[in-house]
Amino acid sequence: MSEKRNTAIFINGGAGRVIASIPALEKFAEENPDDDFVIVCEGGTDFYKGHSTLHARAYDVWHKNLFQEKLINMTLCTPEPYRVWEYYNQQCSIAEAYDIGINNKGLRELPRPRIKLNRQEQMFGQQLINEVKEKTKKDKVIVFQPYGRAVQNQDGMVSDFSGRSFEADNAVSLVRTLSEKVGIIHMAEFHMDFSKHNVKN
Structure with missing residues (x-):
């Protein structure tokens, strides 16, 4: 039996994709309380800043020693919402496609994305x-x-x-x-x- 590893979820793209990922990441945190996951932000961490659950888990892709200290012992996940069947058949939003790609629970109701503004x-x-x-x-x-x-x-x-x-x-x-x-x-x-x-x- 293989050991259970924590997850590193890579989120790429601009503001729209990053904001759309928030509900799926909140669900992942809620449904996987034992997974000390991280979010690797290829487009920057700005939209996770101040978020009560996601802020501490968000790392810029250039974070010093990220691979050596975190990723080397984690399962890597790179969700691509545009390649989710329900998305390209216009049956779900990009936020719901992220949820399908990250959580694999099918199409379900999600909360609106929450971002913290100063x-x-x-x-x-x-x-x-x-x-x-x-x-x-x-x-x-x-x-x-x-x-x-x-x-x-x-x-x-x-x-x-x-x-x-x-x-x-x-x-x-x-x-x-x-x-x-x-x-x-x-x-x-x-x-x-x-x-x-x-x-x-």
Whole structure:
């Protein structure tokens, strides 16, 4: 019989993927109390900071001696939500796909992701939302993140070899349609001038 090892769960990608992983990781902690697991954050630890369960378990991929002190004696798990059958057949969200990949319990109800914001972040976020509401005269505001972590901008041409980003025409079409009903905050590393595409505000 092989010995039971603790688990190292590798989470890669940008903000969206990291936030989407939170409910599955919370479930893993709840359902595996004897597993002293760690989270290896290939895209940074920011969204786990301050989390009552996950903060102490989150390690940056560059953490000194991480392999020698932790990983060498652990079972490594790299969930890929985009390769979960229920996800690519549009039967679950990316958060639910993470849960299937990490916990292997099938499709089930999950809580919303919880992230801890400091007071400055809360104030800045509220101010930004208020500004968008005032400018657009819309009661609801959404954040639109069209690009995945692998996106590159070369001379104004945006490309993403990983396929995790919207094509520019699709992003414009979506923003144009949504902006009729809600205010939109464009969250991206690269600026896109939507006014050139007849999108107001």
